Amino acid sequence: MAKVKYYYDADTLSYRKIDVKKSEYYKKTVFGVLAVLLIAFIGFIIFSQFLMSPNERAINRENENLQLNLDLFSKRIAESSAILNQLQERDNNIYRMYFEANPIPNEQRKAGFGGVNRYKSLDGYDNSKMIKQLTKDIDILSKQLVIQSKSLDEIVILAKEKEKMLASIPAILPVKxxxxxxxxxxxxxxxxxxxxxxxxxxxxxxxxxxxxxxxxxxxxxxxxxxxxxxxxxxxxxxxxxxxxxxxxxxxxxxxxxxxxxxxxxxxxxxxxxxxxxxxxxxxxxxxxxxxxxxxxxxxxxxxxxxxxxxxxxxxxxxxxxx
Ligand SMILES: [Zn+2]
Structure with a gap:
């Protein structure tokens, strides 16, 4: 309900009605509401910078945990890789040499997988680069393990053959x-x-x-x-x-x-x-x-x-x- 306002007219010596346009009045009201909303919004943004909801806190904690686990995981892969490297060295320089098998070249053992798009599905995340590197490292590790395992299979066959050969070649006196x-x-x-x-x-x-x-x-x-x-x-x-x-x-x-x-x-x-x-x-x-x-x-x-x-x-x- 609009208020009716008056003013004193000195000429007529009487109070006269002030004619306020309705549209102007509405405009003021809308501006007022918008201003309040804006202040509330800015206030909320500022406030939320300092205070997180329990849900956000939980997510943040989880993210930190995941990051920590990823780092740990990465270290474990590096450790496994180092152990495997030692085994590969032994394989090439002792086992394979003893059984006169050619060493397996490092380029062959440590070759990655071809194809640019192999890890494409891992793109588009905050830590895509790290996840991609980890996946690549695990892939190379798995491949090295397969090659090493095949090499040992080959050595078992060679060892059996050598055993057979050693049992066959004359090696004792024919008379006691x-x-x-x-x-x-x-x-x-x-x-x-x-x-x-x-x-x-x-x-x-x-x-x-x-x-x-x-x-x-x-x-x-x-x-x-x-x-x-x-x-x-x-x-x-x-x-x-x-x-x-x-x-x-x-x-x-x-x-x-x-x-x-x-x-x-x-x-x-x-x-x-x-x-x-x-x-x-x-x-x-x-x-x-x-x-x-x-x-x-x-x-x-x-x-x-x-x-x-x-x-x-x-x-x-x-x-x-x-
Ligand atoms: Zn004789």
Whole structure:
């Protein structure tokens, strides 16, 4: 309800009504309300700078926690990465080298993932850069772990192969040291006892009584078990990897052709068959058909002192039997 205002007119000596326009009055009212609202709003903004609602406080706390966890997480990744690096070094420089496998180059181990858009979904957040870096680090770590794991699988296979090879290559005396009546006669030039000419002796002679057991010096397959004019009753074992061993002048053969034997298996007995002057075992080690000095193939059996004694005896000029 608008108030009616008057003024005193000196000319007429009477009070007259002031004519206030309605629109002006409304304008004033609206301005007034707006002013109050504006002041209230500014007041609220200023006030809210100093005071946070409990909800905001909770969110802020949570954000701080998350940031802390991210930092911690980042540190843990760096630590894991350092441990993995050590393992990779060992893998390349010890394990792979020992088993004669090529080292895996670092560029291959630590390569990231191609494609610019791989981490695009992580864009547009306050800490996108950090999250992207973390995701990238985890991806590289996972990839390194896969490569390392495959490398170890390969080493297990190589180790098994090496184990098989070590079990196959001749490594023990074919006659027990205690059974020998005389140290072996070696791989050397000597006067042949029957032919009476200088001839190279391609094996070692082990003197032992007839019937003394003879053992396979490595795992392999019997490829010959027969009689020959020179070698008498003889056994040939193929060990794989190019190695063959020959056991000659046996009194009795135990191993059959085609039979798989293990190192230390009984294959026959010492005798004096073929071109031989007395009971002994003539033993040969061949690699790709070429006779090698058997003295180098007893490492599984002899102590260094025994080895030295055997080597000395085998080099001495002495009686040989075939
Ligand atoms: Zn011989």
């Amino acid at each position: 040291l205690v059974d020998l009546t005389r140290m072996a006669s070696g791989y050397k030039w000597r006067m042949h006892p029957i032919l009476k000419i200088r001839k190279f002796h391609k094996g070692m002679d082990f003197t032992a009584p007839t019937g003394t057991p003879i053992y396979a010096s490595g795992n392999g397959k019997v490829i010959r078990s027969s009689r020959s004019a020179t070698y008498g009753r003889v056994v040939y074992i193929d060990h794989g990897y190019g190695y063959t061993t020959i056991y000659a002048h046996m009194s009795k053969i135990k191993a059959k052709r085609g039979q798989n034997v293990k190192r230390g298996d009984l294959i026959g007995y010492v005798g004096n068959t073929g071109r031989s002057v007395s009971a002994h075992l003539h033993y040969e080690v061949r690699k790709n058909g070429k006779a090698l000095n058997p003295i180098n193939f007893y490492y599984g059996d002899l102590t260094p002192a025994q080895f030295a004694a055997m080597q000395k005896a085998s080099e001495e000029e002495g009686q040989s039997y075939d």
